């Protein structure tokens with residue numbers, strides 16, 4: 557740990573796999589104090605051992621949390637913030653997706669996507685409201701998606717959840733500014749994690765390690781909003797938003 561190191565207290569949801577796991581490894585290796593959560597506590601125990609093995613000296617607290625059970629966020633997250641002695645960075649990362657089409661999709665699967673990706677994120681942030689207000693500092697990060705840019709045929713509930721996440725965070729930014737709190741929204745393209753490993757095509761795929769490092773860089777730069785990787789997804793984003801509806805509706809559901 558270098559002299560003058562700005563040690564942060566970091567809480568990450570969905571840390572057992574993919575992007576969340578890689579971010580936990582990055583922050584853990586740097587010696588920050590961490591609280592990592594997900595539904596699978598055993599996986600978190602293994603991750604916590606791995607982080608401790610770096611010997612960087614930060615705390616590693618684990619907690620089982622199903623973000624889709626709104627009230628559980630209010631029980632678990634403020635306690636983690638207390639155990640850490642505050643929270644400088646809350647990364648609302650937990651998420652799921654469904655890939656199915658009208659006529660074959662179950663309402664329950666769609667609802668689970670909204671309950672996890674949107675309501676879970678909102679509950680997590682709300683549960684830490686009083687901590688951030690009292691501290692008068694901190695950063696809230698939400699992991700949205702390039703799927704938020706346009707309603708993707710075949711991913712209706714996922715696109716909806718992520719568009720709402722981005723909108724929610726955009727509004728929140730203006731509300732928390734007076735408390736000295738920053739909001740960062742990340743829109744990843746395809747990053748190689750279990751969430752998309754069954755898809756037939758994953759254009760411009762990057763590894764979880766590389767994707768998370770880029771996300772980390774964007775978080776630490778304090779940016780308001782970022783597409784990751786920037787190229788080509790920022791340009792694709794512009795295209796996605798400008799394609800006329802009669803062409804957009806021709807996209808085949810995956």
Ligand SMILES: NC(=O)c1ccc[n+]([C@@H]2O[C@H](COP(=O)([O-])OP(=O)(O)OC[C@H]3O[C@@H](n4cnc5c(N)ncnc54)[C@H](OP(=O)(O)O)[C@@H]3O)[C@@H](O)[C@H]2O)c1
Nearest residue numbers: 570572573574575594595596622623650651746747749751
């Ligand atoms: N990978 C990509 O290409 C990509 C692109 C755009 C956006 N994203 C977003 O990035 C975030 C992370 O996804 P990932 O790619 O890292 O996928 P992943 O490897 O499948 O990881 C998802 C994480 O979310 C957790 N999770 C799922 N449901 C949960 C629940 N109800 N409560 C608490 N934790 C839950 C999982 O842990 P447990 O199963 O242990 O609970 C896991 O740790 C998601 O929000 C996803 O939408 C990913």
